[in-house]
């Protein structure tokens with residue numbers, strides 16, 4: 001579905017960004033990306049989404065038309081002059097924009113009753129949920145998610161993770177999910193890439209061989225979590241040794 | 244005990260929100276009341292001073308005399324004529340100036356090459372005090388309506404133009420990226436993201452443009468007109484009747500205030516989404 005080889009995008013004379021990323025994502029796969037702050041995760045999504053064209057290396061998307069990539073940014077990026085419902089409908093074609101289609105997604109993210117609010121009157125988590133609905137409503141084939149649940153409480157977060165899974169079950173959407181939450185990555189992803197460094201590189205790849213739906217915190221996932229924590233920890237130690 | 248005081252405090256805090264409408268009107272009324280104390284005292288003092296001869300009546304007639312002047316102009320029908328002529332000039336000049344500013348400002352704000360090409364020129368023209376155009380416009384277009392309206396349009400143009408360019412260039416890149424994710428065409432991007440985002444700054448420009456429009460209509464009518472409030476100023480000066488002059492100044496103030504209030508209302512209506520101090524609650 002999505003093939004990336006020797007992808008590189010750096011800033012400030014190769015001191016920030018990412019480099020040497022090789023990925024091959026199958027259709028319907030959910031890929032997790034973990035990594036310390038500033039290692040180029042958001043930059044990677046910007047490049048994959050086509051917003052940043054100044055990369056080196058190759059990206060190829062199989063049988064991809066233009067409108068197949070959906071993106072949810074790290075910030076909600078709602079349009080302040082549009083109400084919640086118009087923000088959700090923003091990416092739809094003109095004919096669909098004024099229909100009731102937004103309602104389904106409004107309900108799914110638990111914002112029923114807030115459709116006429118303006119973004120200034122939303123809490124951080126509500127704004128983030130609006131942004132999730134906006135990204136989902138166009139039903140893209142590849143969904144790029146940059147820390148989609150970072151502003152949510154544990155309970156809402158779990159609900160929306162399950163929402164994401166139910167959409168995946170229906171549409172087999174290919175997803176790339178950036179997160180700082182190891183449990184979230186373990187619960188959702190087929191493969192997890194751990195990035196490290198400045199510029200970021202793939203430090204390790206962890207496969208989660210377990211059928212979905214998974215049970216949170218089951219034995220296998222716990223073992224994988226310990227493994228990932230170990231990876232991140234080694235990274236820290238290595239950084240310490242350098243100093 | 245503590246919890247009760249706490250409750251009371253919470254209730255007290257919550258009340259302004261609940262009563263916002265009635266209280267808002269009350270506060271507005273009180274604001275007008277407080278704000279009008281000083282003018283009323285001054286008016287009364289002025290009236291007394293003029294009646295008792297403390298002020299020379301041929302220089303500064305009493306407020307009631309000015310009011311009578313306005314009423315008599317209303318009765319003989321000339322008031323409406325002067326006001327409508329002046330308003331028409333302001334509106335035409337304002338519309339032309341704003342229209343030109345929107346088109347040119349959008350191009351300059353949007354296209355880098357256009358900015359490099361046009362902006363230095365406009366900055367240079369802007370540094371000419373607009374009243375200096377008066378003789379040239381009269382030479383070019385005579386003393387009739389075109390030169391007056393052009394002068395007003397030039398005055399309106401610059402604040403609107405500058406604000407539009409600033410508004411468009413200040414649009415958050417992050418919001419434009421949202422549009423690019425959905426593959427909006429440049430036209431759609433302009434219509435759905437850039438223009439709404441630049442709207443606050445555009446309205447600010449229109450309001451200051453309108454202020455300048457009123458200033459320039461005075462200049463335009465002073466330089467030669469046979470009707471209009473500015474013409475009344477000239478007539479008053481030439482016939483030594485300060486009541487006419489002050490009446491016309493007063494009418495300018497009232498009309499200027501009303502037109503600005505209309506724009507302010509439009510601003511309030513179309514910028515309800517803005518997260519500003521005035522939009523709270």
Ligand SMILES: Nc1ncnc2c1ncn2[C@@H]1O[C@H](COP(=O)(O)OP(=O)(O)OP(=O)(O)O)[C@@H](O)[C@H]1O
Pocket residue numbers: 011012016017035036037038039040041042043044074
């Ligand atoms: N346009 C840019 N110009 C210069 N430097 C940039 C630019 N965009 C990103 N960077 C730098 O690239 C690095 C990676 O940024 P990025 O936003 O990808 O980090 P991240 O991994 O998403 O971090 P976080 O987890 O905190 O979101 C940062 O050091 C940032 O300063």
Ligand SMILES: [Mg+2]
Pocket residue numbers: 041042043074146
């Ligand atoms: Mg990021």
